[in-house]
Amino acid sequence: MNFHExxxxxxxxAAEKPQRGQALTEFLTLALALAPLYLLLxxxxxxxxxxxxxxxxxxYVAFEAMTRNDAQNTWKAPGELAGEVRRRFxxxxxxxxxxxxxxxxxxxxxNLFWRGPDGASLxxxxxNDVSVSFGLAQGPNQGDGFNAADDGKPFNGVAGSALGVKTxxxxxxxxxxxxxxxxxxxxxxxxxxxxMLEPFDKxxxxxxxxxxxxxxxxxxxxxxxxxxxxxxxVLVPASKLRGVAPVVGASVTLVELGHVAGxxxxxxxxxxxxxxxxxxx
Numbered sequence: 001m002n003f004h005e006x007x008x009x010x011x012x013x014a015a016e017k018p019q020r021g022q023a024l025t026e027f028l029t030l031a032l033a034l035a036p037l038y039l040l041l042x043x044x045x046x047x048x049x050x051x052x053x054x055x056x057x058x059x060y061v062a063f064e065a066m067t068r069n070d071a072q073n074t075w076k077a078p079g080e081l082a083g084e085v086r087r088r089f090x091x092x093x094x095x096x097x098x099x100x101x102x103x104x105x106x107x108x109x110x111n112l113f114w115r116g117p118d119g120a121s122l123x124x125x126x127x128n129d130v131s132v133s134f135g136l137a138q139g140p141n142q143g144d145g146f147n148a149a150d151d152g153k154p155f156n157g158v159a160g161s162a163l164g165v166k167t168x169x170x171x172x173x174x175x176x177x178x179x180x181x182x183x184x185x186x187x188x189x190x191x192x193x194x195x196m197l198e199p200f201d202k203x204x205x206x207x208x209x210x211x212x213x214x215x216x217x218x219x220x221x222x223x224x225x226x227x228x229x230x231x232x233x234v235l236v237p238a239s240k241l242r243g244v245a246p247v248v249g250a251s252v253t254l255v256e257l258g259h260v261a262g263x264x265x266x267x268x269x270x271x272x273x274x275x276x277x278x279x280x281x
Contacts, residue, residue: 039196046114046122047187047205054183055209057089061132061181062211065142071176071216075142082132085183090123090130102126118191129186138182146176147212182210227268242266 061081068076083102087095091103092111103109103126114122123129134145185207190200233240241248242265249262 040200043116043190043200047207050114050122050185050187051207051209053089054185054207055211057085057183058181058209058211060085060089061134061183062179062213062215065145065179065181066213066215069142069179069215078132078134078141082130085132086126086130089183090126090185116188116190117194117197120188120191122187123185124188129188131184133182133184135180135182138184145179145181147180148177176216177214178212179215180210180212182208184208223269223272227272231268236266236268239266239268 064076064081068074080100083100087101087103087109088097090111091109093113095101095103095109105125105127109126110121110123116122133139134142136147137144139145187203187205187207189203189205190197192201194201230236231239245262245265245267248265252260252262
């Protein structure tokens with residue numbers, strides 16, 4: 001090894017010494033900045049899971065109204081509905097579906113995933129922190145859930161409305177409108193005193209979701225109800241001929257020597273769609 005090679009190696013070594021540990025320093029600096037985010041990831045995941053549950057609970061409220069409403073039977077009591085939402089969506093994950101089963105503020109009825117770093121539940125009180133409301137104004141009763149619609153107005157201008165018979169009312173088109181069910185959950189703040197938990201220690205997070213459906217569309221439970229709605233001299237003028245239908249039918253039968261039956265004047269049941277019994281199997 002000559003003099004020039006020895007000098008070159010000494011020069012390279014002197015240049016590399018100050019760079020030793022630089023990568024480790026950069027990693028520790030970056031880790032220090034990202035550590036709070038990593039520590040908050042579990043809390044963020046819990047908030048997202050809760051938001052999904054709130055959305056599913058609002059769907060339950062809305063679709064429950066499709067089977068229990070004032071057009072078909074009776075509304076389910078708001079308190080009973082709220083109790084079902086609390087127990088079935090915000091209680092422990094394996095909660096059974098039982099009538100009059102409500103969630104209690106004790107460990108066995110809490111979802112163990114929804115807990116803060118200190119082990120406290122994110123839902124402090126089922127009765128006060130989980131609520132059900134109805135409509136855009138978040139009213140307390142199901143009747144508040146409707147956003148009014150004017151379904152009948154296009155039909156009320158037809159002939160006959162001037163006679164005191166509103167066509168839309170006769171057809172049963174007076175729908176309430178779109179129904180909205182809301183669920184709101186107030187979440188407890190994370191423990192105070194830890195810099196890395198800010199601002200979640202004073203966030204006062206409230207999650208609200210709503211689902212809107214049309215639960216009172218124009219529909220009938222059977223052909224008889226459809227016939228009763230349109231059975232009017234205004235909507236079906238031929239119904240006025242029922243009084244003379246037997247005479248006309250007898251005359252036609254007599255003239256045709258019994259080969260042709262008389263017309264079914266004003267008889268709406270003649271136009272019913274009948275499905276053969278063998279098609280129902």
